[in-house]
Amino acid sequence: MRTQSRRRPPRATLAMAAAGTLLAPLLSGCWVGAGGAGSGGNSINVLMVNNPQMTELQKLAPRFTEETGIKVNFTVLPENDVRDKISQDFANQAGQYDVATLSNYEIPIYARNGWLHEMNSYVAKDPGYDEQDVLGPMRQSLTGDDGKLYGQPFYGESSFLMYRKDVFEKEGLTMPAHPTWQQVADLAAKTDGAEPGMKGICLRGLPGWGEVMAPLTTVVNTFGGTWFDKDWKARLDSPEWEKATKFYVDLVREHGESGAAQSGFAECLNNMTQGKVAMWYDATSAAGSLESANSPVKGKVGYAPAPVEKTESAGWLYTWAWGIQQASRNPDKAWKFVSWASSKQYEQLVGDEIGWSNVPAGKRASTYANPAYREEAAAFQEMTKEAIEGARPNDPGVQPRPAPGIQFVGIPEFTDLGTKVSQEISAAIAGRQSVDAALKKSQQLAEKISEEYEGR
Numbered sequence: 219m220r221t222q223s224r225r226r227p228p229r230a231t232l233a234m235a236a237a238g239t240l241l242a243p244l245l246s247g248c249w250v251g252a253g254g255a256g257s258g259g260n261s262i263n264v265l266m267v268n269n270p271q272m273t274e275l276q277k278l279a280p281r282f283t284e285e286t287g288i289k290v291n292f293t294v295l296p297e298n299d300v301r302d303k304i305s306q307d308f309a310n311q312a313g314q315y316d317v318a319t320l321s322n323y324e325i326p327i328y329a330r331n332g333w334l335h336e337m338n339s340y341v342a343k344d345p346g347y348d349e350q351d352v353l354g355p356m357r358q359s360l361t362g363d364d365g366k367l368y369g370q371p372f373y374g375e376s377s378f379l380m381y382r383k384d385v386f387e388k389e390g391l392t393m394p395a396h397p398t399w400q401q402v403a404d405l406a407a408k409t410d411g412a413e414p415g416m417k418g419i420c421l422r423g424l425p426g427w428g429e430v431m432a433p434l435t436t437v438v439n440t441f442g443g444t445w446f447d448k449d450w451k452a453r454l455d456s457p458e459w460e461k462a463t464k465f466y467v468d469l470v471r472e473h474g475e476s477g478a479a480q481s482g483f484a485e486c487l488n489n490m491t492q493g494k495v496a497m498w499y500d501a502t503s504a505a506g507s508l509e510s511a512n513s514p515v516k517g518k519v520g521y522a523p524a525p526v527e528k529t530e531s532a533g534w535l536y537t538w539a540w541g542i543q544q545a546s547r548n549p550d551k552a553w554k555f556v557s558w559a560s561s562k563q564y565e566q567l568v569g570d571e572i573g574w575s576n577v578p579a580g581k582r583a584s585t586y587a588n589p590a591y592r593e594e595a596a597a598f599q600e601m602t603k604e605a606i607e608g609a610r611p612n613d614p615g616v617q618p619r620p621a622p623g624i625q626f627v628g629i630p631e632f633t634d635l636g637t638k639v640s641q642e643i644s645a646a647i648a649g650r651q652s653v654d655a656a657l658k659k660s661q662q663l664a665e666k667i668s669e670e671y672e673g674r
Contacts, residue, residue: 260289261289262290262546262551263315264290264315265292265295265315265317265319266292266300266318268294268296268297268300269297271373271578272538276292276294278564278567278568278571286551286554288555304319304324308543309331309333313545313546315546316542316555317552320539321537321539322356322359322360322369322611323623323626323632325360325539326368327628328368329362329364330362330363333543333544334368334542337366337368337370337553340557344553344557349367351583352370352371353582353583355606355610356539356580356581358611369537370557371539371540371560372560372581373538373581374535374536374579374580375537375580376602376609377432377534377605379498379521379522379524380498380500380504381405381498381519381521382493382518385412386405386496388412391408391409396522397523398525399437399440399526402499403465406472406474406497409496409497410473415494416493416494416495416496417489417495418497419473419474419496419498419499420474420475420481420489420495420500421466421469421470421475421498422482422483422486422500423479423481423643423644424479424480424482425641426636426640427626427637427640428625428626428636430482430640430643431625431626433466433534434463434466434643435624436625437462440524440529440615441465441528443458443615444456444458444615446664448618449620450668450672452668454657455658459657463643463656467643467646467653470647475494478647479648490504491507491508499524501536502598502601502605505519505521505595505598509597521597522601523601523608529616531608531610532614533606534609535609536625539560540556540559540560560581562584564578565578565579565585565588569591573594574588574591574595575594577591579599579602580602609624610624611624631667
């Protein structure tokens, strides 16, 4: 996949070599899946991740068939498995699946490789879909280099800071309206031990380009660092990267959760729910679980924007979205499914049939104007909307970037690079090596990518 020469291999060669690396998760998901049948005639094949909102969609899909006469054959798999299967089918343009769940990391890359069907022509003929209602950052993140749309979001998220309001009140502490990371570190020190067994903050330390590297990269961005400068020069040895990483590692080692090097999203969610930490910086999608009817901390959690240093905002941007394979035999029918599954009408159906807390939110402005949703998600819905709208996937730091992405770098090679770097950072969190040693090795890994891309 990499070359020691400064002559960059053909783009298609890199894309195909990297196709198999688009496997690692940005979110967790481990539910049992179901198989699918061949598409054709009046049926389509949909390959999707098996998270709860997707399985709810599967249960509601007979409504779509009643309305359109189109039968949907679902293949539902755990996240690592679904990414593997999607990359194989789409890279080969096998056409077995008409529609698949892709993130804003894969969609621009897949579009560049010619693996996806553009959606502008369908949007133009489907005014009822109301594309302008889709939040701007979501539309931007699913747009290809040619300015065309290649995906429609099912749900979206950013990141923010969650904290125990009751603990802060008891300790006489106030969360700033727009906290800096230094203020968060000070608050973590003051809330460490506020209750028996409580630590000041939970931050991911689990290896993975979508685990520890997601929040850490947002910290790097706002501290002034970047994975690569505009000329593709690797910058993991910069003072900004060093300062941000030492800050993150020191904070989680001094005032973070026990077993931080093995803690990811799921572990931090459990720590926050069980009252083991006073603060948590992570995905906005976590709020629904914290505020669920059976949550021990329901009503006790406050929400603040992602902490910053040198930038105005720092929250990441992520969406599970629908993509149509270029080789689909039924692209028109595939669009009918995509437009139904990401529509305002589908959200209403979920709200009526399952409950408004289950609505796949984070993608449409109208969701946040809906009184029923606003009432059920009152604690966090406005902060979530602001975080998503404030996300800047093409300009997340203080300098120009050569590729889009806030918590990732939008190139195929990032899954491998990010995973290897995450292992070095996690080892520093575990105390097995220094941050300086971790970044020295990480810089060498990133320089191999620089060699492939420099001079573009």
